[in-house]
Amino acid sequence: MILDFYLARRFLGLVIMVTLVFVGLLLPLDLMEQLRRLDDEGAGIGDGLRLAALNLPAALYQILPLIVMLATLALFLSLGRSSELVVIRAAGRSAARAVLAPVVAALALGVLALVIVNPIVAATQDVYERERDRFRSGISSILSVSEEGVWLRQGDRDGQTVIRAARSSLDGTVLFEATFIAFDGNGSPEERIDAARAELSDGAWTLEDAKRWPLGRSDNPERDSQAVAFATIPSSLTENQIRDSFGVPSSIPIFELPAFIRQLDAAGFSGLTHRVWFQTELANPVMLAAMVLIGAAFTMRHVRSGGIGRMVLLALLLGFGVFFLRSFAQTLGENGQLPAWLAAWSAPLAAVMLALGVILQLEDG
Secondary structure, eight states, X not given: OHHHHHHHHHHHHHHHHHHHHHXXXXXXXXXXXXXXXXXXXXXXXHHHHHHHHHHHHHHHHHTHHHHHHHHHHHHHHHHHHTTHHHHHHHTTOOHHHHTHHHHHHHHHHHHHIIIIIHHHHHHHHHHHHHHHHHHHHSOOOEEEEETTEEEEEEEETTEEEEEEEEEEOTTSSEEEEEEEEEEETTSOEEEEEEEEEXXXXXXXXXXXXXXXXXXSSOSOTTTTOEEEEEEEEEOOOOHHHHHHTTOOGGGSOTTTHHHHXXXXXXXXXXXXXXHHHHHHHHTHHHHHHHHHHHHHHHHOSOGGGSOXXXXXXXXXXXXXXXXXXXXXXXXXXXXXXXXXXXXXXXXXXXXXXXXXXXXXXXXHO
């Protein structure tokens, strides 16, 4: 038990060290990228640093499996260099048994990341997306989904239009049972329009079976209302803006994802991307354990046995391969070509079985 705690403590310490190294690498690179994007927006280095700091947790969270693999390689290379692996074997404990402590630590790290780090990343990513959009366009064009339906906002500083619909098409360009409420620059309501159907075309919403209420220039809007078969409302929104308004699934905390997916389905949107992300997050602890097993499988040997550089290279290639395979399966799942659970769990489980096979072969022949 003391040995297990020792190995787990060293492993977690190396995870922290590798993470700090990546912070030192990623933060300046992202800062330069943010400054390049904000070059034409009049933003300063302080704005770029704030955006880079907000984006850093999501970047680190995304590469957490690779951080764990590098920490595993560093752990077992140091154990082999100091002959501690030889001492462990001499004490009657196999190297396969020694890898159990880092695997359990990786699983615990994955659970903590899911429960604690994921909501933090979601909060910072949500703020980052909104800040980036504000600098990029200066216009608030936001889509949200709630139990009441689909909500959209379009306009600029001279006026806003709030749109609510009971449901929509998959791309958000066709709304059903839609309500448009226009506000002036001071935030006072000017007009309300209800329509059975609204479709976004180039530069305008086309409304069918609509009714107008002049809210700002009438003391009796119902008396002055008009029913029209067709109407148009100017709009600066595009299909890409509506799609991008969802942001990324990582901006939604894991505990809120199931309810959000149900709201997407009820509103008429496809929740497939969010389903795949949800399953991927649940499989992340297994993915971290797989990375530990892969790193240990190729480095649980004494440095003097030779060929250690080649083994480290093989471990890195296999680790990157599993990471790429998971991303590829995730893409297939988001396109509907694989079930969400299969897209998320196939790569981690396959990596665990492969690494265990290699470890047992090397230990027991």
